[in-house]
Amino acid sequence: MSNKILSFKNISKSYSNIIALEKISFDIPENSIFGILGANGSGKSTFMKILPGLIQDWSGEIFHNGKFVEKNNIKLRDKFGYLIEAPTFYEYLSARKNLEILSRISPTHSLDIDYILELVNLKSRSEDKVSAYSYGMKQRLGIAQCLIHNPEILVLDEPNNGLDPNGIQDMIKLIKNLRTEGKTICLSTHNLRDVEELCTHFTVFQHGKNSKTCSMEQQIKNSKTWIVNTQDTDSALEKLKNSDIFEIISVFNKNILIESMEMQSLNVIHEILSDIEIYKISKESNLIGYFDASKANS
Amino acid sequence: MLAKLIHNELIKVLYKRRTYISFLLITVLIPVIVYAIDYGAVSLQNKIYGQMQDSFIFIGTIINGNLAAYLIIAILITHMPFLSTIIPSEIISGEYSKGTFRLYLTRSITRRAVFFSKVMVVFIYTTIMMFYFFFYSLFIANLMLGPGELIVFHKGVLLLSEDDVVWRFFLGCIFSNLVMLTIAYLCLLFSSFSKNSVTPIISTISIVFVGTAISFIPIDIFELIDPYLFTGYIDIFLLAFYYPVPQEVFIQCLLVCLIWTFLFILVGYLNFSKRDIVE
Numbered sequence: 001m002s003n004k005i006l007s008f009k010n011i012s013k014s015y016s017n018i019i020a021l022e023k024i025s026f027d028i029p030e031n032s033i034f035g036i037l038g039a040n041g042s043g044k045s046t047f048m049k050i051l052p053g054l055i056q057d058w059s060g061e062i063f064h065n066g067k068f069v070e071k072n073n074i075k076l077r078d079k080f081g082y083l084i085e086a087p088t089f090y091e092y093l094s095a096r097k098n099l100e101i102l103s104r105i106s107p108t109h110s111l112d113i114d115y116i117l118e119l120v121n122l123k124s125r126s127e128d129k130v131s132a133y134s135y136g137m138k139q140r141l142g143i144a145q146c147l148i149h150n151p152e153i154l155v156l157d158e159p160n161n162g163l164d165p166n167g168i169q170d171m172i173k174l175i176k177n178l179r180t181e182g183k184t185i186c187l188s189t190h191n192l193r194d195v196e197e198l199c200t201h202f203t204v205f206q207h208g209k210n211s212k213t214c215s216m217e218q219q220i221k222n223s224k225t226w227i228v229n230t231q232d233t234d235s236a237l238e239k240l241k242n243s244d245i246f247e248i249i250s251v252f253n254k255n256i257l258i259e260s261m262e263m264q265s266l267n268v269i270h271e272i273l274s275d276i277e278i279y280k281i282s283k284e285s286n287l288i289g290y291f292d293a294s295k296a297n298s
Numbered sequence: 299m300l301a302k303l304i305h306n307e308l309i310k311v312l313y314k315r316r317t318y319i320s321f322l323l324i325t326v327l328i329p330v331i332v333y334a335i336d337y338g339a340v341s342l343q344n345k346i347y348g349q350m351q352d353s354f355i356f357i358g359t360i361i362n363g364n365l366a367a368y369l370i371i372a373i374l375i376t377h378m379p380f381l382s383t384i385i386p387s388e389i390i391s392g393e394y395s396k397g398t399f400r401l402y403l404t405r406s407i408t409r410r411a412v413f414f415s416k417v418m419v420v421f422i423y424t425t426i427m428m429f430y431f432f433f434y435s436l437f438i439a440n441l442m443l444g445p446g447e448l449i450v451f452h453k454g455v456l457l458l459s460e461d462d463v464v465w466r467f468f469l470g471c472i473f474s475n476l477v478m479l480t481i482a483y484l485c486l487l488f489s490s491f492s493k494n495s496v497t498p499i500i501s502t503i504s505i506v507f508v509g510t511a512i513s514f515i516p517i518d519i520f521e522l523i524d525p526y527l528f529t530g531y532i533d534i535f536l537l538a539f540y541y542p543v544p545q546e547v548f549i550q551c552l553l554v555c556l557i558w559t560f561l562f563i564l565v566g567y568l569n570f571s572k573r574d575i576v577e
Contacts, residue, residue: 052404054575074406082404088397092313101309104302105405145401 004066005030005153005184011060013046019208020046024060026203026213028153028186033179034213035195036188038205044188045085047205048157052082078107081146081154086161087138091131095122095141098130099148106149113148120144120174136167143174154178156187160194172198196285216285224260225249225284226269231277243272257284299407303415311385311419320381320427328370328435332442335366354455362446364463366439368539371432371467375474375535378431379506380499382478385423386485387502388495389416390570395493399575409571417486417563424482425475432471436464452540469543470535473551480528480555480562481506487566490573505529525550528558 004027011024021043028034038044049055051062053072062069069076089098099113117123120140130138139159146154159175160168175185175198189195195202196216204211226246230236233254240246240258245268249257260268269281311317335342339361390413393399403409448458458466481502488498509529512520524530531551537544 049400049575054400054403056572056574072408074408077404077406080404082400084400084404086397088400090310090313090398091396092315093309097309097313101306102401102405104306105299105402105407107406149405 003030004028005064006186007063007066009061009063011047011050011058011062013050013055013058021050021058022208024205024208024210026210028184028213029201031179031182031184032200033175033198034184034186035199035202036186036205036210037190037192037195037202038188039190042190042205043208044190044205045157048082048084048155048188051155052077052080052084054084078149079152081149081151083139083142083146083154083156083159085157087135087142089130089138089141089145092129094127094129095133095144096126098141099145102145103148111148111150116144116147119147121170135162136164136170139163139167139171140174143171147178152183154183154185154187156185158189159187160189160191219285220283223283223285226258226260227280227282227284228256228258228269228273228278229254229280229282230256230273231279236273236276236278239272239276245272254279300411300415300418303407303411304418307389307415307419308422311389311423314388316384316388317423320384321430323381324427324431324434327374328438329442331370332363332366332439335361335369335439336443360446360449361443362448363436363440363443364446364448364458364460366443367436367467368448368450370435370439371470371535372533374431375533376510378428378474378478379481379532380503381427382424382482383485383499383502386420386482387489387498389420389486390489390566391492391495391498392489394575395495403575410567413490413567413570417483420482420486421479424479428475428478429471432467432474436467448539450539456539456541458539458541466538466543469548470538473531473538473548474535476552476555477528477531477534480559483559483562483566487562487569490566490570506532526554528555531555 006028008027009025011021012019013021024043024047036044036047046055050058053074056071064076064079089095090101093101095117096113099116103113113126114123117126120143122137122140122144125133125137130141133141139162143154143156143159146156156175160171163171172194175187179185179200187194187198199216201213201215202219203213228236228240231254233251233256236256237248237251240248240256246258246260249259251257266281266283270278339359343359343361393402403412445460447460448463450456450458484505485498485502488501489495492498492501506529509527510532512527513524513530531554534547534551537547
């Protein structure tokens with residue numbers, strides 16, 4: 001794993017007699033897109049509120065670049081940009097006014113508001129009141145407010161929540177762009193697809209506990225699940241069944257999802273399906289399997 | 299940083315429509331009342347000074363701008379606590395309920411600074427509103443009815459010359475403002491506990507109501523505690539027109555209001571600084 005920009009050790013939080021988080025520990029590598037995957041009520045949002053100090057009463061330790069972070073170290077917040085839960089703004093103000101308010105209390109090296117609005121594609125609507133914005137626009141404005149002070153780490157709580165397919169694609173593109181600009185992004189989601197498409201690393205939250213950090217690369221490498229996209233699904237199905245190496249999991253839209261008994265290389269599948277026209281063979285991350293395994297372990 | 303936070307809070311307040319409700323009410327209501335006083339001057343004079351007409355001969359009318367302003371303020375001052383809760387009721391609870399603290403408090407600012415910027419804005423709003431109320435009343439009343447000597451009752455009839463009136467309005471305004479600030483900070487305290495803006499208004503007005511009732515009910519125990527309640531000074535404005543001005547009451551009012559204000563702000567701050575923002 002590359003340099004750990006953030007480390008969490010034994011983070012716990014309870015509300016009266018309900019344990020929301022129990023000894024959460026994981027590391028976030030620098031310049032990664034780190035996904036916190038979990039079902040609703042698994043403790044993701046509670047966890048996301050701890051770092052920015054929205055939740056005050058918790059136990060555990062946080063390290064930034066290996067240095068212990070004091071609970072009330074507000075200076076460190078300059079290094080973070082937060083979008084916690086649904087995007088909320090002063091709805092009676094314009095997007096620009098909202099950003100001006102936040103810029104005023106950000107460090108002096110704040111980015112230009114026009115540049116940020118351009119980045120999130122809201123410049124043409126910047127003078128409109130936020131109350132007139134769609135959910136997707138608010139979500140993009142949420143990203144804009146995260147970026148206003150040019151932080152090195154972005155913490156995004158369910159950034160794709162409530163977005164339509166176009167909005168999700170825009171958001172994915174935006175998050176990937178931010179990574180290429182050198183930022184580290186930590187996002188929470190209950191959507192496996194988000195993690196598969198976006199994340200370089202992830203951890204799974206279940207009932208306030210978490211699995212160990214896993215890189216997506218490693219997850220794919222360890223996976224025995226493949227997806228075969230072909231014109232002739234019937235022939236391909238027959239050949240795969242006869243091979244006795246693969247188990248058919250499902251068939252959908254000319255796609256066959258298969259799982260191998262042992263670790264197999266791409267060449268083995270190609271060999272079996274050599275006389276069939278194949279459009280694409282790709283290895284699946286099998287996050288659902290990982291998620292289920294975490295569930296069973298928790 | 300505090301100046302920047304106050305700037306932000308002022309923007310938030312100035313762009314809200316509710317900020318202007320009290321100013322709109324005052325602006326519209328006062329000329330109407332002054333007009334009504336002017337229209338019914340003779341009958342009003344008879345009602346107010348009816349008993350004295352046996353002892354005094356009035357030439358012309360005693361109704362003038364100063365008297366009209368005095369009457370308007372004396373009547374409306376008891377309703378000002380409601381107007382003074384409009385901004386503080388929402389200034390914290392509104393941000394809880396709308397979730398904007400999730401934006402604001404994740405910045406590199408302390409909750410203490412955020413809280414005190416809100417305290418300052420409540421001070422600015424209440425003070426401007428009270429000064430507007432007093433001096434707009436005085437201005438409109440004098441504009442419509444003209445200046446003149448002010449006749450008030452204090453140990454008999456007290457005739458105050460034109461020159462002796464404005465500073466008394468000013469003194470009354472400062473101390474009435476002090477009482478309204480205490481009420482506004484009580485509302486701010488409730489706002490720090492609440493998730494909506496209605497509960498702080500209802501809670502504050504209920505306390506003012508109970509406090510005022512204690513001041514008016516002539517029971518020994520109530521008379522004993524009344525001097526220590528800020529609600530007992532809501533009509534302190536009237537004392538500014540006594541001769542001589544009862545300084546000891548004003549000093550007592552100052553101390554009582556400052557102590558209550560300090561307590562309200564302290565408890566509000568302690569709650570605000572510890573509260574988890576989970577909304």
